[in-house]
Amino acid sequence: MNPQATLSGAFLQSAGSTLPDALKTMRQQRATALADMPVPTRKTENWKYSSRHLQLDDSLAGTLVGGSSNTAFHNGDAYRVVIRNGQLDLDASELPDVSGVEVLAFRNLEDADAAQLAERLDNTLDSKAVQFARLNSARFEDGLLIRLAKNAVLDKPLFVFCENGGDKAGSAYPRIYVEAGQHSQLTLVEEYTSVGEAQALVNTVTEFSLADGANITSVRLTIEGQQTQHIGATAARLQANARFESHCVGFGGPLRRHDLRVCLEGKGAECKLNGVAVTQGQQHLDNHTVIEHVAPHCESEESYRNIAADKSHAVFNGRIHIHPDAQKSNANMSNKNLLLSTGAEIDTKPELEIYADDVKCAHGATVGQLDEESLFYLVSRGIDRKEAGTLLSMAFINELIEQIPVEPVRDAAHARLVRFIEQSFEGA
């Protein structure tokens, strides 16, 4: 009965920017449409467990500026794009020079390209379901556009470093749009980090549009600091026989939220979604995924694992939606959770929504603790409890980490996870 609070108008004031006119107009339209955007509460189904961690003070409405920007990005043998507070830093980037592959900043687009992009942005997203993606569309100040021509193959992974933070509280709206032509291939690694000490809200949107037979691997790491709230969305739309693979590794924070939506629109499309999330202290992390089987003969495979320690809170919500004509769909979802302490909380909801009969769908979810016997075995062989616990916890998620196809990322993620989990067993 209570009228729901709507998003403060301060968030809808976009700063002046150097974007082409078409994109500015689009932003303005989105901002107007958002005027009544309700702020999620406990009653908002897809924010049920996370709304209380959400802080939307007006102080966060302004755009983040400053922050130390002398981070050196090392990524081994790969291409690189640096995005600071939503703005592409082309000087720090190392762009590919491969035929058929274009890597562009929104602000440098020609008018015709900008107009085309303005048409396509948000198309992969059901914007009503992902409220904060709408906010990004109203606020982005620059963005990364990757265009792959037919049969284009990017030989090395492209790393996107998104560094956000400032001297003063504020928000950033990094935006990435990938358009993959027929049978093109790309491996994209997104890494989100924080700089500076000021409170920050990072609201990201990454969209992938895959034409027939395109193949994209996306790796997403969120390793931001305690001063940063992160609300991100990734969406992919697949045409016939396209393949999308996603690996998300998330470390907890005051609020970490990621919405991943994959729409299998063409016959024979397939996707694989892996996710690992770890939380400790008072942290909170929330992963929402939706897989839409629109066309027949599509396959999806999803596996997410969470480890929650101390007083932290990990949330998973996965939905598989099989549309009426999507016969012969094959969908599998698994969600496993490990609770390391009794103060911690895991909430999970693996959903199936099925409107076709000739399909194979299954989901499984488990919640449990480390096996006492395994722990005892290791300890009895002289391994201390902390190490034993870390070993067993890593074993729980390693199956997914090992599947990350980019070696330096895999190693870095592994090392970081070990350090993180060790802390959870401190004093154990």
Place this chain on the structure above:
Amino acid sequence: MANTDKQVSELIKREYEHGFVTEIEADTFEPGLNEDIIRRLSEIKGEPEFMLEWRLKAYRRWLEMDEPEWAHVHYPKIDYQALSYYSAPKKKEDMPQSLDEVDPELLRTYEKLGIPLHERAKLAGVAVDAVFDSVSVATTFKDKLAEAGVIFCPISEAVQKHPELIKKYLGSVVPQGDNYYAALNSAVFSDGSFVYIPKGVRCPLELSTYFRINAANTGQFERTLIVADAGSYVSYLEGCTAPMRDENQLHAAVVELVVLDDAQIKYSTVQNWYPGDENGKGGIYNFVTKRGACIGKNSKISWTQVETGSAITWKYPSCVLRGENSVGEFYSVALTHNYQQADTGTKMIHLGKNTKSTIISKGISAGRSSNAYRGLVKFGPGAEGARNFTQCDSLLIGDKCAAHTFPYIESQNKSAILEHEATTSKVSDEQMFLCRQRGIDPEQAVSMIVNGFCKEVFKELPMEFAVEAGKLLEVSLEGSVG
């Protein structure tokens, strides 16, 4: 066969519409709901003051609440002011005077289900004072129960005869403001059953048997309260496999179970109300709140349900496992056909140490129906060593139906262990081929396969009902193949 089913539905519907145009009898309230209506209702029932207060409190809460919209069901908005909230039992002159006047198709359905002859008349709504020897049977039962000290009576009688028990337990599991429909029920509940099993008593008979013979016209807002005192046991069956003639479109019932130390309640439901015709017109809206509280140590609640009727089912029999080592079980078969919609499941709230729960849910959708499992398993911080196993399987028959699974899992205790699995499948061509090869006709084959799919749940039903439930699925599925 397919034709028969259709005719039955049509005929049932005709009866049903007839029920609506009957001239308003003297003892029926004018449509609408306000405090005066509740006062009048309470007065007619001769309730003590505390009961009226209780109802009014519920009504005031209800006014402040919003109708829930989260369920995966669609229906036109209900105008609560257009309903009448009290109707005296139907006059005998309006009812069919003998079985000869009852639609023969309906009788054939009874025959298929194997309903005993003397019960058919009662079910078909025939106006007879005593159906065969049921009165004497009932009296025998009554003596037996009284001997054991079991209280089993209409809740309106319990309010007057056992106010201390009612005061103590009514609303203790489902408070007045629990949810929209529970609040409505608390304000206007017409009648229902009250069961109290004293300490250490094992109820000498399954209250199901008794109930079937004594099924009273309890009306659309039924309220059931069952209290099992320490060390007692009772098995209770609600509903009936036979299609029930019913005049009310909205049913908002509340069932509360209270289980103390070492006691056990086994609550079985077979629900087969009018589901609407094959175009989705008409049918009962069944919005029910069922919850049991395992308050005592080592207590146990077992819910078993077979849901085949109603146009819309909205029902989540739940267990609050407060006592140490208490156990909650939920076994469900929900079948939807034509345009039926079901959103059903369970909640298992683990609060005490070493509490255990098992959920087995089988959803079968056919025709253009929609069948959703919605469940919650929650482990509170104190649920040391708690354990849950959940399995929800869906079976789809036909390519226009839908099956959904929405399981909520919340764990706040590291030593709690939970496993959840769900699958969706259809009656496979291989299975059908195998059966047909052996000379079994397609309809029978489907029914065999479906029965096999539901076996885990049927074996939890009291024996005679397990047999009937199997037949019921068969009848309900008629016309879904070929």
